[in-house]
Amino acid sequence: GRHLWLRATGSTLGSQFIDTFVVLTVAFAGQLALGEIVAITLFNYGYNVGIAVAITPLVYAAHAAIDRYLGHDLATRLEESAEAS
Incomplete structure (x- = not known):
C-alpha cells in the first residue's frame, strides 16, 4: 500500500x-x-x-474498504503475492 x-x-x-x-x-x-x-x-x-x-482519494478509499472486507492478514498475503508475480 x-x-x-x-x-x-x-x-x-x-x-x-x-x-x-x-x-x-x-x-x-x-x-x-x-x-x-x-x-x-x-x-x-x-x-x-x-x-x-482527482480520483486518487477514491483509489485509497477503495483499497481501505477492500482491506477491511478481506481482513488484514488475507489482504497482506494477497498484496505480497501480487508483488511477487
Missing part, C-alpha cells in the same frame, strides 16, 4: 501521453497540422492526468 499513489497515477503519466499522441496522429494525419495535434495531445494529457490525480 505504500506506493499506491505511484502505481495508480504514475502508470497513467507515460501511457496516456503516448496513447493520446499516437491515436490523434493516426486519426488526424493529413487533416490537422502537427502543431494542432500536439496542442490537442497536451490538452487531453492534462485532462487525463488531472482526472487521475
Whole structure:
C-alpha cells in the first residue's frame, strides 16, 4: 500500500501521453497540422492526468474498504503475492 499513489497515477503519466499522441496522429494525419495535434495531445494529457490525480482519494478509499472486507492478514498475503508475480 505504500506506493499506491505511484502505481495508480504514475502508470497513467507515460501511457496516456503516448496513447493520446499516437491515436490523434493516426486519426488526424493529413487533416490537422502537427502543431494542432500536439496542442490537442497536451490538452487531453492534462485532462487525463488531472482526472487521475482527482480520483486518487477514491483509489485509497477503495483499497481501505477492500482491506477491511478481506481482513488484514488475507489482504497482506494477497498484496505480497501480487508483488511477487
